[in-house]
Amino acid sequence: MSLTLYGAILSPFVRKSRIQLMEQGLEYELVSIDPFNQPDWYADINPLRRVPALKTADGIFADSAIIAQYLHENLPGGNLYGSTPAEAAQVRWLEKFADYELAPLATFTVFRNRLLNPLHGKPCDEAAVSDAMEHGLPPLLAYLEQHLEGRHWFLGEQFSLADIAVGSQLINMAHGGQLIDELQWPNLSSLLSKLSSRHSVSALLPGEHQLVGKLRELAAKRQIH
Numbered sequence: 026m027s028l029t030l031y032g033a034i035l036s037p038f039v040r041k042s043r044i045q046l047m048e049q050g051l052e053y054e055l056v057s058i059d060p061f062n063q064p065d066w067y068a069d070i071n072p073l074r075r076v077p078a079l080k081t082a083d084g085i086f087a088d089s090a091i092i093a094q095y096l097h098e099n100l101p102g103g104n105l106y107g108s109t110p111a112e113a114a115q116v117r118w119l120e121k122f123a124d125y126e127l128a129p130l131a132t133f134t135v136f137r138n139r140l141l142n143p144l145h146g147k148p149c150d151e152a153a154v155s156d157a158m159e160h161g162l163p164p165l166l167a168y169l170e171q172h173l174e175g176r177h178w179f180l181g182e183q184f185s186l187a188d189i190a191v192g193s194q195l196i197n198m199a200h201g202g203q204l205i206d207e208l209q210w211p212n213l214s215s216l217l218s219k220l221s222s223r224h225s226v227s228a229l230l231p232g233e234h235q236l237v238g239k240l241r242e243l244a245a246k247r248q249i250h
Contacts, residue, residue, distance in 0.1 A: 028046070028052070028053035029054045029080040030042055030046070030054070030056070030077055030078075030079050031056045031058045031070055031071075031077060031078045032055070032058055032076035032077035034055075034057070034232060034233055035200065035233060036077070037131075038089040038128075038193070039076050039077040040229065040233075041089045041093070041186075041189050042079065042093065042096075043225075044225045046096065047225035047228065048223075048225045049096060049101065050101075050102050051102060060075075060076055061145065073087065075087065075088070077092060081095070083095075089124070090121070093186055097186075107180050115180070115187070119172070119179055120186055124190060126165055127162075127191065128194055130157040130165070131194040131197055132194060134153055134154060135158070135198050135201040135202075137201075138150050138151070138201070139154065139201035139202050139203075140201055140237065141240075143244035143245075143247070154201075158203060174212060178216070188216060188220055191213075191216070192216060192221075192226070196217070196221075199217075205217055
């Protein structure tokens with residue numbers, strides 16, 4: 026089946042889909058979509074103009090969680106939802122937790138302020154970043170840290186979409202210059218390290234780091250001029 030994924034490689038939601046596609050051994054074409062300068066035709070792909078979107082023989086699907094469920098239920102590859110209904114529910118809960126609780130702080134506050142705002146000539150709101158790091162994120166990270174206690178992954182020994190979803194947000198936070206404190210959050214730090222060493226992730230990160238470096242250079246030049 027021909028698969029086309031639309032999105033920007035630094036989006037944690039696009040990253041989530043790319044990792045899943047690779048974990049399932051599915052080939053796909055990536056069409057780059059700049060979230061801030063989208064072509065007009067992308068509205069026909071996703072009228073909400075969000076990334077990612079996935080074009081398949083069965084139709085076009087948007088939203089990373091919907092894409093994840095489609096890939097899991099309709100295409101071959103590894104099982105990323107556990108082996109029981111309870112585990113599947115737990116995976117979906119943690120995915121939702123990452124997308125709706127972590128993302129507003131890790132990606133839309135830390136990452137956006139530190140990397141995207143300077144690129145677009147906007148000031149970095151360091152007060153917002155500090156508030157996220159000192160007040161917003163700690164209770165969320167504590168919740169996830171507790172879930173990982175004594176476990177290799179969120180489902181124990183089985184790698185799942187929960188690990189991908191949470192890890193994708195932590196990667197964006199790191200792109201924004203905020204690494205997980207391994208002393209305060211040892212389980213999350215270990216999770217991110219193990220996730221980053223998987224081929225499905227390690228194959229993506231060099232390109233991401235290269236792009237982050239280029240964006241920082243562009244932002245610095247704009248500030249000079």
